[in-house]
Amino acid sequence: MKDVGIGEATGKIILMGEHAVVYGEPAIAFPFNGTKIVATLSESATATNTVTSSYHTGKLADTPDNLANIRALTARLQKEFGASAFHLQIDSTIPAERGMGSSAAVAVAITRAFFDWQDRPLTEEQLLFYVNFSEQIAHGNPSGIDAAATSGSQPIFFLKNKEIIPFPLHLDAYLLVADTGIKGQTRAAVKSVAELYEVDQAFTSNHLQQIGRLTRHAQHAIMSNHPQELGLLMTEAHLRLASLHVSNSELNNYIRLALAEGALGAKLTGGGRGGCFIVLTKSKDDAIRIGRKLKVAGVKDAWLQGLGVYQYA
Known part of the structure; x- marks a missing residue:
């Protein structure tokens, strides 16, 4: 010892x-x-x-x-x-x-x-x-x-209960990670989706399967270096998650603001109902500019991470 x-x-x-x-x-x-x-x-x-x-x-x-x-x-x-x-x-x-x-x-x-x-x-x-x-x-x-x-x-x-596959990010883009300042509610959100699944399996399964489809397309977009396509997929994924009641008004408002300011895409990340969201941008300048707008609007904190060739920028 x-x-x-x-x-x-x-x-x-x-x-x-x-x-x-x-x-x-x-x-x-x-x-x-x-x-x-x-x-x-x-x-x-x-x-x-x-x-x-x-x-x-x-x-x-x-x-x-x-x-x-x-x-x-x-x-x-x-x-x-x-x-x-x-x-x-x-x-x-x-x-x-x-x-x-x-x-x-x-x-x-x-x-x-x-x-x-x-x-x-x-x-x-x-x-x-x-x-x-x-x-x-x-x-x-x-x-x-x-x-x-x-x-x-x-x-x-x-994939749950499957082999974890390393996945390199070859993408000419930047990711802004923003904190709403609101505690996320992962446990409650997971339970809520499970309850929704029991009440309306067809509705819930459709959204979950479509999120899976979007994720597979996202993998292809990253491998093909298509940040615009990835952004659209991210935004659609957020709308699907919102339909499953795991978003909230604050997240939705911030994401609308980011998109209005020229983001390629935006979505919640993690359990939802607060917590953080992510914003995809074409350039570092765009990410910094959008990050400033979000902070003025009330975001507590934000971090910037480059993807692919910009990973360490």
Whole structure:
């Protein structure tokens, strides 16, 4: 066992396929390196499991209910390793409940830190097992895409219970990631889609299947370097998601503004009902200009990420 164990994870952005991916349709996501989480583990000085984080500092057993997944994950890892009492420190720049994968990322970082602390090798299969265990507590019926995207280093084409396929983004475009400042409601949104599916299976299935179709076309648009086509697909995907009641008026208004200002496309990203949305632009100047307009309109924060040849711009 080491004196200190360290684990890291990035945020994530879902480009296409939210909610439909839970029902067997594909999704496209990629790690978002603009945000990350670092978890640090060491032996507790008080023989009691403790935590230091922006949400709670003190005994791990006293953490609020929204950290129940962390309590369960650390308890399971501690028991399986027969580990001593520990102190967990979590440092994060990923905004919580914004659809950027914060709950999955913290599980990735904690799992990596635990294995590092115990000086044990960690396979990808083991990592995803523990992260999905944590995500089930956090979100009820997660697709697994957050776990895959926050633990990887490349964009992915994802199908639930299928092999994760690395997916390079060869696109001459920029992506603006904007935070509405409103907490997303992933668990409630997932439950709402499930209830809608029970009430009107034909209606719900049609929208989910069409989102899957749009996602497959998006893959082709990216591979063919057709940003205009991708933008249209993104916007249509948002309209489909809105029909499934996982958007809200704030998201819809921001997206209309971005499109009116010349964006190629825009849509919510993640669970919806708040959180973040993404805006595709042809140029960096367009992204900066639209980002300024959105901030004037009330967006809390925004990040810019180049795609393809602009990935590190």
